Amino acid sequence: MTYAIDTILYATDRGPRSCEVLNHAIGMARRFGARLHLVTVIDTPMPADRNLYRTYLSDDQIEHLQAEAKARVSEYLQHGLATYDAEHPDHPHSEVLASVQILEGNTAELLLEQAAKLKADLIVLGSHGQSQLGEMLIGSVAHKVTMRSPVPVLLVPINQ
Helix, strand or coil: CCCCCCHHHHHHCCCCCCCHHHHHHHHHHHHCCCCEEEEEECCCCCCCHHHHHHHCHHHHHHHHHHHHHHHHHHHHHHHHEEEHHCCCCCHHHCEEEEEEEEEEEHHHHHHHHHHHHHHHCECCCCCCCCCCCHHHHHHHHHHHHHHCCCCCEEEEEECC
């Protein structure tokens, strides 16, 4: 049996250090000749929060706000890719990037679902390196994905 990495899922939280994680993801994709799928997730409000929103906003206003949020996230991702290309003119992201997806829902669940759907051989994401207590109290997407993923996960440290 030969070992290959053909498909990489890069999950971004759109944080200030995401470009560093993107560099690793693109570098891995180039090194292995893999296709890279960029995925980001917008957390959706809990049902109780949604009901609160509906107290003050119409469904049309809520949909409009969600569409605006998705557009801003898309602009942010395009800016990040353009920044990468400006810093790496000899190796543009288009050489390896297969898709960009903006999903809405539970981040860890959706990342794992997308990895399965894409048949990803590797997941690349940043890790803030929270303490065990911090993970217990607020959870950690990186921890959840790492513990439940059937494929290897590359955690890029992004401590600030």
